[in-house]
Amino acid sequence: MNAKPPSDNDKNNTNGKTKNGSEKEAKPTSTPSVKKTDTSNKKNKPRRPIFKGNLTGRIALFISLFTLLLLVTGIGGGYWVWIQNQKSIKTQNQTINTxxxxxxxxxxxxxxxxxxxxxxxxxxxxxxQNKKLDALSQTFQHAKSLKQRDQQGWIIAETEYLMQIAQYRLNLLHDPKGAIKALTLADQQLAHLNQPRLLPVRKALIAEIQSLQDFHPPDKTTLLLELNEIMQHLVLQSPLVPGLANSTASSTAQHPIAPKTKASGFRGFIDAVWQSISQHINIQHYSHRITNLSAITTQANVLQSIYVNLENAKSAVLVDDNSVYHQSINKTEKLLKNQITSNPTKSGLLKTLDKLKAVNISPPSPALGKALSLLHKESTASDKGNARKPTS
Missing domain, CATH: 1.20.5 (Single alpha-helices involved in coiled-coils or other helix-helix interfaces)
Structure with missing residues (x-):
């Protein structure tokens, strides 16, 4: 089972064979033995394993390092931008505060x-607003006092009103007769009450009525008519004698120019111009002497001044200005005495001016108000007494 590994000789024999399977003799080599030994050691040394994914790992490592570098760079750049923004914001805040x-x-x-x-x-x-509140408070107090008045209090209030009407008629309308009527009605109201405590009021009221009856203000209508009458009598005279000014047939003589024979040349031209002018000119001859025109002019200026003074006097009558009225009358009288000589009505006009000069167009009016003040005190005391009474 266990096969032996081939020896070096077998390998050499195998390598010595040709491709055709024929065996050839091994050629001697000139390589030293030491080198053969090294080659055999290299061949016998085990080879390192070669991994196919080595390049991919390097690329991934490079990408990771590059990504980390980018991340660190981004963090650093962001921090730097944040620092710059904070500085800019701080500078802007300082500028805004400034x-x-x-x-x-x-x-x-x-x-x-x-x-x-x-x-x-x-x-x-x-x-x-405070003034309005004070006025409202006074109105409230007055309304409260009116509510607590009895029949006698209302009669006293009517009497006060009649006295105020009398003052209005006298001071504003210059109507003393109307003032007398109002005070008479007030006295009748007080007489109807028949209160002894009101006797001082009635006494002062009767004295005021008597002073009004004795007061006779000037009749302004009569004064204005008399001033107009004086102005109508002061008429500017004519420069001609009255008979001469009215009759024109007897004093007017017209002399017609006899026709002449026409001349030739420059003389004929002069005669034609003279005839055309003479046709529009009437020559009148008077047997009486004409009054001096300078004197007539002076009289006209004097009359004009008198008219102006009389108009001022009329205006002063309307506005009750006594000083202007008397100044105008005095100036008129002076001009009439010294400057007017030929007016037949001069004496009558001077008498009328003396009469007007004696008139006081703004006499002092009688003083009213004492009876009203006394009655007001009595009514105030009566109202206070009614206010102290307990109401049921």
Missing amino acids: LRQAIGDKASAQNLQQLEQKASQLNEHLQA
């Missing part, structure tokens, strides 16, 4: 001024 501080410093003055204006507006609004 800009915010600069903008805040720049806008602080404007904002402060705007805030001050808003604060002042709010303060004014608050004051207005």
